[in-house]
Amino acid sequence: MLLEERFSRILHLLKQKGTVSVTELSSLLHTSESTIRRDIAALSRQGKLKKVYGGAKAVDSTILTSEFDVQTKSAMNVEEKTKIAQYAATTIQNDDFVYIDAGTTTLLMLDYIDAPNAVFVTNGIPHAKKLIQKGYQAYVTGGQIKLATEAIVGAESVQSIQKYNFTKCFMGTNGIDIKRGFTTPNIDEALIKGEAVRRSYMAYVLADHTKFRQVSSVTFASLSDACIITDQLNFKEFEEYTVIKAVNTDHQ
Amino acid sequence: MLLEERFSRILHLLKQKGTVSVTELSSLLHTSESTIRRDIAALSRQGKLKKVYGGAKAVDSTILTSEFDVQTKSAMNVEEKTKIAQYAATTIQNDDFVYIDAGTTTLLMLDYIDAPNAVFVTNGIPHAKKLIQKGYQAYVTGGQIKLATEAIVGAESVQSIQKYNFTKCFMGTNGIDIKRGFTTPNIDEALIKGEAVRRSYMAYVLADHTKFRQVSSVTFASLSDACIITDQLNFKEFEEYTVIKAVNTDHQ
DNA sequence: GAAAGAAAATGATTGACATTGATTGAAAAT
DNA sequence: ATTTTCAATCAATGTCAATCATTTTCTTTC
Numbered sequence: 001m002l003l004e005e006r007f008s009r010i011l012h013l014l015k016q017k018g019t020v021s022v023t024e025l026s027s028l029l030h031t032s033e034s035t036i037r038r039d040i041a042a043l044s045r046q047g048k049l050k051k052v053y054g055g056a057k058a059v060d061s062t063i064l065t066s067e068f069d070v071q072t073k074s075a076m077n078v079e080e081k082t083k084i085a086q087y088a089a090t091t092i093q094n095d096d097f098v099y100i101d102a103g104t105t106t107l108l109m110l111d112y113i114d115a116p117n118a119v120f121v122t123n124g125i126p127h128a129k130k131l132i133q134k135g136y137q138a139y140v141t142g143g144q145i146k147l148a149t150e151a152i153v154g155a156e157s158v159q160s161i162q163k164y165n166f167t168k169c170f171m172g173t174n175g176i177d178i179k180r181g182f183t184t185p186n187i188d189e190a191l192i193k194g195e196a197v198r199r200s201y202m203a204y205v206l207a208d209h210t211k212f213r214q215v216s217s218v219t220f221a222s223l224s225d226a227c228i229i230t231d232q233l234n235f236k237e238f239e240e241y242t243v244i245k246a247v248n249t250d251h252q
Numbered sequence: 253m254l255l256e257e258r259f260s261r262i263l264h265l266l267k268q269k270g271t272v273s274v275t276e277l278s279s280l281l282h283t284s285e286s287t288i289r290r291d292i293a294a295l296s297r298q299g300k301l302k303k304v305y306g307g308a309k310a311v312d313s314t315i316l317t318s319e320f321d322v323q324t325k326s327a328m329n330v331e332e333k334t335k336i337a338q339y340a341a342t343t344i345q346n347d348d349f350v351y352i353d354a355g356t357t358t359l360l361m362l363d364y365i366d367a368p369n370a371v372f373v374t375n376g377i378p379h380a381k382k383l384i385q386k387g388y389q390a391y392v393t394g395g396q397i398k399l400a401t402e403a404i405v406g407a408e409s410v411q412s413i414q415k416y417n418f419t420k421c422f423m424g425t426n427g428i429d430i431k432r433g434f435t436t437p438n439i440d441e442a443l444i445k446g447e448a449v450r451r452s453y454m455a456y457v458l459a460d461h462t463k464f465r466q467v468s469s470v471t472f473a474s475l476s477d478a479c480i481i482t483d484q485l486n487f488k489e490f491e492e493y494t495v496i497k498a499v500n501t502d503h504q
Numbered sequence: 505g506a507a508a509g510a511a512a513a514t515g516a517t518t519g520a521c522a523t524t525g526a527t528t529g530a531a532a533a534t
Numbered sequence: 535a536t537t538t539t540c541a542a543t544c545a546a547t548g549t550c551a552a553t554c555a556t557t558t559t560c561t562t563t564c
Contacts (some may be wrong), residue, residue: 004304005271005522022539034526037540043402047386048365054539059385126378140404142394142412145380152392160394160412200526255513274549284515291548305522306549 001029006039007048014049014058021055025132080231080248081210083151085109085249088206089169092118096167099196100127100152102189104173105206110134121164123157123192125150127207141192169200171226173207175214178241181223183216190218197221204229212238253281258291259300261396266301266310273307282444299330332460332483337361339499340422340458340472340481343369351448352379354403354441355424357458362386373416375444377402393444405440410447421452422477425459429492433475435468442470449473455472464490 006029013020013028019173025036044051050059068072085105089112092098096115103126110130120131120138125145131138143157171193176181179224184190197203203226223241233239233246258281258385265272265280277288296303302311329413341364344350348367352358354376362382372383372390377397383390395409423445427435434441434457464487475493485491485498494502 002271002306004309132399147384
């Protein structure tokens with residue numbers, strides 16, 4: 001059997017079962033354990049699988065599905081998110097210089113933007129692609145790519161937006177809490193989110209109603225730093241601290 | 253049997269089985285192994301299949317198309333490009349700080365890099381993703397995304413690498429000419445390529461033999477600025493101007 | 505149209521190189 | 535402490551590109 005054929009069969013088996021042992025592969029592919037070990041080592045070097053004691057483990061490959069692999073997560077509350085995104089998009093005007101945060105909610109709003117001369121900066125790869133595709137002038141920040149979300153984060157990216165002064169920025173968040181403000185689970189993401197908010201004349205946070213009274217690990221801005229665009233506001237106490245636009249209830 | 257008939261039967265078999273060995277083809281098509289080898293070599297040069305040890309593998313067109321639109325262009329000279337990429341990868345050592353230019357040739361070389369502690373900066377989105385996935389520390393430059401190639405270009409990107417001092421950089425090129433140096437069709441690409449070469453202690457240009465004596469619109473470096481890694485050197489006069497490594501001919 | 509010559513394709517051979525499976529002592533898991 | 539797994543090594547086998555002689559195909563010339 002050809003080396004390449006073994007490779008693809010090993011990878012195929014991994015995709016099915018998640019993990020597979022050297023012994024198993026050896027008998028399944030009718031070849032010696034030595035060879036299987038060598039194959040696993042080679043595939044591991046190529047990053048196609050993860051070598052573990054006794055066999056191999058599948059590596060979650062996000063290479064191919066470059067644009068929409070976050071769909072599963074974003075499938076929830078589609079309607080609400082869409083309404084939020086639509087409203088947020090209308091706030092962008094022709095002379096705006098806008099920062100768009102990475103994430104699924106902000107990705108949605110790009111479809112509804114109509115401001116041909118607006119200029120965009122974003123740390124989301126899919127966001128930049130989409131904007132360019134729609135004919136907008138769009139820039140990505142420099143820095144490290146986070147594979148799962150295709151966001152660019154880290155000190156490098158923070159630095160790369162420090163020369164800008166945005167008229168508006170649109171951020172996602174994982175939690176909104178009166179005392180802890182806007183929070184996100186990752187410290188690198190928090191850093192760039194925070195910097196973007198500080199460098200914007202107006203900051204908008206897009207969040208569906210499930211995000212209220214939630215706290216995640218790292219705060220990137222306090223409530224008073226940004227307006228919130230949400231679908232419905234169940235907790236009136238938040239209104240004391242910042243401007244909140246609830247797209248489902250107000251006017252229409 | 254006609255040459256063209258063998259070609260199509262080989263490709264047909266590949267489509268069915270994914271991989272096929274020289275021995276198998278030899279008995280199936282009633283012809284010598286020598287001929288089969290020659291056929292496979294020819295088809296591989298055309299990019300219709302991938303040559304592997306012991307036989308041939310079908311080209312996985314789905315992977316290529318999703319990763320870059322330049323399929324047609326990149327399909328040619330696959331073998332040569334791979335050899336160039338392989339050699340280039342071996343020059344990267346563990347303590348290197350490397351700039352990787354966007355483009356298909358440089359994307360190829362990432363598969364063969366083995367230097368766990370090397371750090372990478374690139375203006376190619378697929379490049380950054382691949383490097384991260386392989387566990388390397390990798391950064392993307394900031395700036396404007398070019399949709400077709402998923403490269404980041406423009407003044408912004410030039411500025412974002414100006415703080416770095418690379419030990420090595422690996423560049424693609426569209427033309428190599430003694431008087432005009434290394435050239436590329438796009439001025440934005442030329443700007444960042446040029447800056448990367450200037451900021452590197454060693455610069456390597458990866459180019460198959462078809463690039464020699466070609467001139468494109470914008471020069472990004474002169475011949476003496478970079479070593480050339482190529483498959484075969486047909487024009488000896490270039491050797492007067494820079495160091496050239498031809499991976500096919502030299503002491504194999 | 506036939507003969508002669510040139511060019512291309514083929515098959516066999518060869519030494520160099522790559523892959524394989526078995527073996528071994530070291531390392532890791534239990 | 536025992537068993538399993540591992541990487542390194544080695545001999546045997548399989549595969550490779552290069553070369554050459556032979557055959558086939560295409561041109562040229564008469």
